[in-house]
Amino acid sequence: MTAKAGFIGTGRMASAMIRGAISSGALAPEDIIASNVHADSRERAARELGIRVVEDPREVASEADVVFLAVKPGQIPEVFSGGDLGLGPSKILVSIAAGVTTDSLRSYVPDAKILRVMPNICSTVSASATGFCRSEGMTDEDVAKARVVLDAVGLCFEFREKDMDAVSSIVGCAPAFMFMAIDAIADGGVRMGLPRDKSIMLAAQAMLGSAKTVLESGQHPAVLKDGVCSPGGSTIEGVEVLEAYSFRSALAEAVKACTERNRELGS
Ligand SMILES: NC(=O)c1ccc[n+]([C@@H]2O[C@H](COP(=O)([O-])OP(=O)(O)OC[C@H]3O[C@@H](n4cnc5c(N)ncnc54)[C@H](OP(=O)(O)O)[C@@H]3O)[C@@H](O)[C@H]2O)c1
Incomplete structure (x- = not known):
């Protein structure tokens, strides 16, 4: 890459993105x-990530063309308490702070x-689902500079800013639903006599393989589900149970609840 990347904050998300981009x-x-205000966090990030970590975010702003703002939303005023960091018109600020608008x-x-x-924690394994929106006047060339990192850590799509709360509910929150599904399916396996560790691995791989099939085949997930349900077979029995327990509407309602909460947090 021609541009250097900078990170203000070295917490979970910054570390996940840095690891994904390097690996x-x-x-x-x-x-x-990267920069961090706390000496122990600087020392840990430098040791674990193998990057240079400084105290002053101005140093990051001066050296990097693309600067990721990776602190909690409530920590942003502190980062800018000394002024605008010297981020001029040639610089790109990439904020990953949930719910914080480009206007603010x-x-x-x-x-x-x-x-x-909005990336997610799966950035660590280069499997983030990432949504973004750009501020007025940004060219495709500007966006491409930031996408060097975003594309490296997963799949990335552009949205309108008004859709970002819904994007966040799928990108940021749905991984928790997927972890719950893996855990629950593994429980089912244990109930049927399988060892816990293998049951978790089988459930996780079934989810990974299904997701890859959706992404790579381009087929609608309902068509793929129908393909697994042979007439009179065992899968359709399980599908019937999931329908009886409102599996699909529970997930859709969860996305709605997360979006509404994101809106509340952002206002
Ligand atoms: N975690 C997720 O799954 C996820 C997903 C999408 C978006 N995000 C967004 O990513 C951002 C970071 O979240 P996170 O989960 O990575 O939080 P985190 O682990 O708490 O990371 C925040 C980092 O900022 C550092 N920090 C605090 N004040 C600072 C300052 N004034 N200057 C420089 N660094 C400072 C913290 O240092 P210390 O560790 O020393 O306190 C920490 O390294 C948030 O805005 C969140 O909305 C998170």
């Missing part, structure tokens, strides 16, 4: 600079281009 080969450790970020960085991004 996919998109960035070398020396292409990355504009007050901190009047000149920089802003990309609002």
Whole structure:
């Protein structure tokens, strides 16, 4: 990459994205600079990620062309308490802060281009589902600079800003639903006499394989489900049980609840 990437904050999401970008080969450790206000966190991030970690976010803003803002939403005012960090018009601020709009970020960085991004923790294994929206005036070339990291850590799609709360509910929250599903299916296996560890691995691999099939075949998931249900077979029996327990509407309602909560948190 021609541009260096910077991260303000070295917590769970920043670390996941840095690990994903390095392990996919998109960035070398020396292409990355990060900052953290706490000395022990700086020392840990430098040791675990193999990158340079400094105290002053201005150093990150000055060295990196693309700067990821990876602190909690409530920590953003502290990051900018000393001013706009010197992020000029040639710089791109990529905020991953949930619920924080490009308009509210504009007050901190009047000149920089802003990309609002929602990645997820699966970035660590380069399997994030990521949604983003761009601030006014950003060109495709600007967006491409940030996508070097975003594409390296998973699948990435652009949305309108007004859709970002719904995007966040799938990207940020749905992994918890998927972990619950794996755990529950594994419980079912244990109930039927399978060892716990193998039952979890089989359930996780069934989910991974199903997701890959949806993404790679381009077929509608309902068509793929029908393909697994042979007439009079065992799968349709299980599908009937899931319908009786409102499995599909429970998941859709969960996405709605998360979106509404994201809206509340953002307002
Ligand atoms: N976790 C997720 O699954 C997820 C998914 C999508 C988006 N996000 C978004 O990602 C952002 C970070 O979340 P997270 O889960 O990674 O939180 P986190 O683990 O708490 O990370 C926050 C990081 O910011 C550091 N920090 C705090 N104040 C700072 C300051 N003034 N200057 C520089 N660094 C500072 C913290 O340092 P210490 O560790 O020393 O306190 C920590 O390294 C949030 O805005 C969240 O909405 C998270």
